Amino acid sequence: MSSDSHTRPIYRSLVDRFGFPHLLTTTLVLVAATILLGVAAKATGSGLACEANWPQCDAGPFNLFPANLPSFYEWIHRFVAMFAGFAIVGSALAAWRLEDVDDRVASLVILGMILTPIQVYLGGQTVLQYQMEILSLHFWTAILIFAMFVIATVLVWRGSFSVRTITGAFVVGLLTLPAHVALSPTEFGVVTDYSPTVQLLQYGVTLTLIGAVIVATMVTRWHAGSRLLSGLTYGTTGLALAVAYFGRQVVMNFSMTIDRLYLVLTGVLALAFVVAIAVSRRQSGGR
Known part of the structure; x- marks a missing residue:
C-alpha cells in the first residue's frame, strides 16, 4: 500500500534488511508459539497461580522473579505474547506503509492487529475470571488471528x-x-x-x-x-x-x-x- 516520503525510508530500510516475507513469517511463528504457550498455561493452571493478577503476576514489574513454576509458565506465555504483539503491529505498519505489499496481505495483517488488543483483553479475563466461555472465545480468537497470518504469509510467498x-x-x-x-x-x-x-x-x-x-x-x-x-x-x-x-x-x-x-x-x-x-x-x- 502507499506511504508518504517521510516514513517510507524507515520501513524500507527495515524491510530491505530483514525482508517483509521473513518479518511476516516470524510473526506467524510467534503467534503460533503464543497459542501453544497459552494452552500450556491453561493446562497447568498457571493463570490461577497469579492469583487473578494481570498483567503482572506475583513477582513485581514484568514478573522477573516468578514465585513458582506455574507462575513462570504464565510469565513465559505473557512474555512471548508481548513480542508477538509487537511483531503483529510491526507487520501491520510495514504492510500499510510499503506500496509493494499486496492489499489483501495488508488488510489481513491490519485486521490481525485490530483483533490483538481484543485478544489481550480476553487473555486478561481468563486470569481474572477463568470462565469456560471466555477461555473458548480467547482460544478461537487466537485461531482466527493465526489463520489470517497463515493466509497472509502464503500470499507473500506465492511464488515459492x-x-x-x-x-x-x-x-x-x-x-x-x-x-x-x-x-x-x-x-x-x-x-x-x-x-x-x-x-x-x-x-x-x-x-x-x-x-x-x-x-x-x-x-x-x-x-x-x-x-x-x-x-x-x-x-x-x-x-x-x-x-x-x-x-x-x-x-x-x-x-x-x-x-x-x-x-x-x-x-x-x-x-x-x-x-x-x-x-x-x-x-x-x-x-
Whole structure:
C-alpha cells in the first residue's frame, strides 16, 4: 500500500534488511508459539497461580522473579505474547506503509492487529475470571488471528509454491489425523492421562492441520484447473475446522455422542485427504 516520503525510508530500510516475507513469517511463528504457550498455561493452571493478577503476576514489574513454576509458565506465555504483539503491529505498519505489499496481505495483517488488543483483553479475563466461555472465545480468537497470518504469509510467498505443494499439504494434513485422534481423550485415544504435554502436542497438531488445509486451498486456486480438486480442497478445509472444533469439544465435554461425531468427521476427512492426494498427484503428473 502507499506511504508518504517521510516514513517510507524507515520501513524500507527495515524491510530491505530483514525482508517483509521473513518479518511476516516470524510473526506467524510467534503467534503460533503464543497459542501453544497459552494452552500450556491453561493446562497447568498457571493463570490461577497469579492469583487473578494481570498483567503482572506475583513477582513485581514484568514478573522477573516468578514465585513458582506455574507462575513462570504464565510469565513465559505473557512474555512471548508481548513480542508477538509487537511483531503483529510491526507487520501491520510495514504492510500499510510499503506500496509493494499486496492489499489483501495488508488488510489481513491490519485486521490481525485490530483483533490483538481484543485478544489481550480476553487473555486478561481468563486470569481474572477463568470462565469456560471466555477461555473458548480467547482460544478461537487466537485461531482466527493465526489463520489470517497463515493466509497472509502464503500470499507473500506465492511464488515459492507449485502444484506439488498441494499434494504435500494434503499429505501433512493426513498425517496429523492419527496423531490428533491418539492425543484426544476418547475411548480410542492412546493416552490415558490428558497431561499438559499431551494437550500441547494435540493443539500443535491442530495448528498444523489448519495451516495445511489453508495452504492446499490457496495453492489449488493458483495452480490447479480441476474442479474436483478445488471442491476437495474446500471440503477438506470445512472438515478440518469441524475436526478442530469437535476435537476441542471432546476435551471440554465428556460425551460419547461428541466423541463419535468427532471420530466420524476425522474418518471422513482422512478419506477426503486420500482422494485429494491421488487427484493432485495425477494433475502434477505423478511427480
